[in-house]
Amino acid sequence: MLSQKPLALIGAIVLSAVTTVGYAADELPPAEKQVVFETSFGEIVLEVFPQAAPAHVEKFLERVKSGFYDGTTFHRAIPFGIIQGGDPLSKDREKRPYYGTGGLGELKKETSPISHRRGTLSAVLLPGNPDSAGSQFFICVTDQVQLDGQYTAYGRVVDGSAVVERISQAPADAMQLITERIELKRAYLRDRPPPEVIPFVDTPVAELENYRAVIHTSLGDIRLGFYPQDAPEHVRQFLRFAKLGLYDGTAFHRVVPDFVLQGGLMDTRKPPVPDKYQPVLKP
Template sequence: MKKTVFLMCLCISVIVSACGREEELEQGDSLGELPQMNETVADNEIEAIIHTNMGEIQIKLFPEHAPKTVENFVTLSEDGYYDGVIFHRVIDNFMIQGGDPTGTGAGGESAFGGTFEDEFSPALAHFRGALSMANIGEPNTNRSQFFIVQADNSEVEEYLDYLKGQGGVFPEEVVDFYTEVGGTPHLDNGHTVFGHVIGGMDIVDTIAGVPTGVNNRPLEDVIIEMIEINQ
């Protein structure tokens, strides 16, 4: 199943993924310690706790790297926009997706009244545990929907090798961390990473493993009861 999703995503993301980092990095450039490697919440970061009917997921947000995306998520969370919203699409060993108040995957509005632009940073990537924005497969179409990467490292080297063959530029730290923890590198520079799970990844795994039906929708609702923001 994950292989199929991978091939579908590649057709819309590989060009962006392959070229996006070249504007800022050369192969082998060093970034030092990546923000997603550290499980503590730094002074320039924000804590969010997603309270679900299956448990709590603790996340840190990165306003320094994705200021507008974090503002959107924080504003919607504090306004109660996500209260009672379900995770409408879950795929084991890939991701869990929510944030659409219609529960269909076709709805949702941003805190700014429409869509807003992508914010890509070479310091953030779609490692296992990454919090990222869902979109319609086109640039700058962010609204309210988000997903959490749940993929392990079983196929990540294959993905990285393929993307490098297409001209993808990945700093050594990024490659090493992908290899260690897993993730979905084919989504880099196609979706905006703006946070990372630092507690409750077992809850993410549990949600990803629930029985699903049509369109990967859980047969029993997985509900976001509220999202708590601590600044």
């Protein structure tokens, strides 16, 4: 299997600024502040949606600002399912048998339009009580749409999905309580950065004809030209992915001798595509 080294474009690059496409989870505007979790495994960055669940968002941001979550842990995990944290009892190592029982029973359910997709932030409840949310939260590692309508979703991960996934794979006991201490060392607010500038959104066909690409592989270089007059959107997408570095680290995963070779599959990329570029991959 061949690996692709960083791909470089030849020619002048003209950038056009647009707003990135929202995740399937929602079509709502995020709050102006993002939440950063500094954990034992790395940073997780979240954005929240006041229009989806105003009371949940207000209380969550209030807790973050006050330092409430500092020193708590991610105490529960289902591998590639969800991770759970926010219990104030988890600050005390001696109270481990009670992790998951604290900080609940404060908020009533809010009907949120956000679906429980990969990266969704949602409220933990007491069993059988929809009006029992509080400080505890869970993050979906993969799509968990069966939870829609049962739990109040109010945010999503915008950076740090790899950290979330790693936490989900931590050793746990029969009760799904994580056996090592994965601490949320600090939670704080920061300004939401401006949207990413997405290249080649409306570059004229005549200008696209001027571009060439070079794929640097472990076996040598491959030089490409393009036919934008025949397939302008395909050319734009290829150039966009190349400019953003999305092909870097992918592999040629399929070869038919003397006929064709196939590459560009993002599942082969190491490291995975950064979270901020996930919207670019959507059709």
